[in-house]
Amino acid sequence: MQRKRTTIFDGGMGHLLKGKDLRLASLDGQQPDKYFLVGAYANVEQPSVVEDLHLEFIKAGAEVITTNNFAATPWALHSLGKEHDFEGLLEAAGQASQQAVxxxxxxxxxxxxxxxxxxxxxTVDLGTAELMQPTYMQMAAILEPYVDLFLCETLASTAETMAAASAACRSGKPFWVSWTLEDSEHARLRSGESLQEAVKLVQSLPGLQAVLVNCCAPQAITAALPVLRAAAPDHVEVGASANGFKTSTTEWLGGGTTPGMIVPDGDYDEHDVITPQAYAAHAKQWQKLGATILGGCCAVGPAHIKHMTEVIK
Structure with a gap:
C-alpha cells in the first residue's frame, strides 16, 4: 500500500501572540491573559501582526494554517462584557488568514x-452537546466564507466532540477532529473517556477527513497514535500536534505526572520549551506510527515547524 504524503500545519498562534505583549485600545487597558483575548483582538486592531505570524508558519512549511479565533468564544468575551464583538472577531480572523494566503x-x-x-x-459544567451545538453552528457559519475546512480542536470530552463535529459536518466542508488527552500512556480524553469511543462518535459523519490528538505531552501522543490509527476508518487520516512546554498540562492543572511522561532535560531550552530538534524527532516517530498530518500546539513556533518539515519531508 502506497504511503500517503504528510501534510504540515501550523503551530500555536495564541501563545506567540501573547508573547508579543500587544497593547490594544479596544480592551480599555485590560490585559486578559487568562483567555488569550489580546491575541484575538489583534485580528481587528493589528491584523498585520496576525497575518505576519501566519506567513511565518507558511514560510516554515505549513500547508494549512488555522484561523486565529481559539480564544474568541462568547463565554470568554462575556468575562469582559464584550459578547457583541464575537462575530467581528471571527470575521477578522478569517480575513487575516486569507490575507496571509x-x-x-x-x-x-x-x-x-x-x-x-x-x-x-x-470537562464539567459544559452542558450537553445539544446545548453547545448552536454556538458551534454560529462559529462555522461566520468562518465558512474564509476557510477550506474546519478543525474541531482541543476537545476534552465526548459532549464537546459531538457538538463541534456535527456543526462542522453540517457546513458541508471537510473537517478534522482533534482531542486533547491526559498526559499519560492511556489514550484517554481529559474527561477520562476513551479515545476509541470518541472516534466511534464521529467516524461515520460525512466530511470527516482526519482525526488527531493535540495539546498534550509528546509522549502522550506517541502512546495514543497506535490507538487512534486502529480506531479510525481506513479512509480517515490521523494526525498530531503536541504542546511544547516542559511542564505538562496535567502538572499545570495540579494532577501530577506519570512515569511514562518523564522527559529528558536536553529536549528543552532554558525557557523550558522543547527544542526544534527534539520536536522534529517526536514528529518523525509519529509519522512512523501512521500520522500523515503534523503540526504543533502551545509554544510550538515557526522554528519548530521548519525543522519538523525538513526532517519528515
Whole structure:
C-alpha cells in the first residue's frame, strides 16, 4: 500500500501572540491573559501582526494554517462584557488568514478553528452537546466564507466532540477532529473517556477527513497514535500536534505526572520549551506510527515547524 504524503500545519498562534505583549485600545487597558483575548483582538486592531505570524508558519512549511479565533468564544468575551464583538472577531480572523494566503504566493489551505467553548481542558459544567451545538453552528457559519475546512480542536470530552463535529459536518466542508488527552500512556480524553469511543462518535459523519490528538505531552501522543490509527476508518487520516512546554498540562492543572511522561532535560531550552530538534524527532516517530498530518500546539513556533518539515519531508 502506497504511503500517503504528510501534510504540515501550523503551530500555536495564541501563545506567540501573547508573547508579543500587544497593547490594544479596544480592551480599555485590560490585559486578559487568562483567555488569550489580546491575541484575538489583534485580528481587528493589528491584523498585520496576525497575518505576519501566519506567513511565518507558511514560510516554515505549513500547508494549512488555522484561523486565529481559539480564544474568541462568547463565554470568554462575556468575562469582559464584550459578547457583541464575537462575530467581528471571527470575521477578522478569517480575513487575516486569507490575507496571509494571498501574500504567500503558493497554495495554502485555511482551517477554521472550532475550539472549546469554555476553559481549555474543562470537562464539567459544559452542558450537553445539544446545548453547545448552536454556538458551534454560529462559529462555522461566520468562518465558512474564509476557510477550506474546519478543525474541531482541543476537545476534552465526548459532549464537546459531538457538538463541534456535527456543526462542522453540517457546513458541508471537510473537517478534522482533534482531542486533547491526559498526559499519560492511556489514550484517554481529559474527561477520562476513551479515545476509541470518541472516534466511534464521529467516524461515520460525512466530511470527516482526519482525526488527531493535540495539546498534550509528546509522549502522550506517541502512546495514543497506535490507538487512534486502529480506531479510525481506513479512509480517515490521523494526525498530531503536541504542546511544547516542559511542564505538562496535567502538572499545570495540579494532577501530577506519570512515569511514562518523564522527559529528558536536553529536549528543552532554558525557557523550558522543547527544542526544534527534539520536536522534529517526536514528529518523525509519529509519522512512523501512521500520522500523515503534523503540526504543533502551545509554544510550538515557526522554528519548530521548519525543522519538523525538513526532517519528515
Amino acid at each position: 494571498a501574500k504567500a504566493g503558493k497554495p495554502v489551505q485555511v482551517a477554521g478553528c472550532l475550539p472549546p467553548l469554555k476553559d481549555s481542558y474543562q
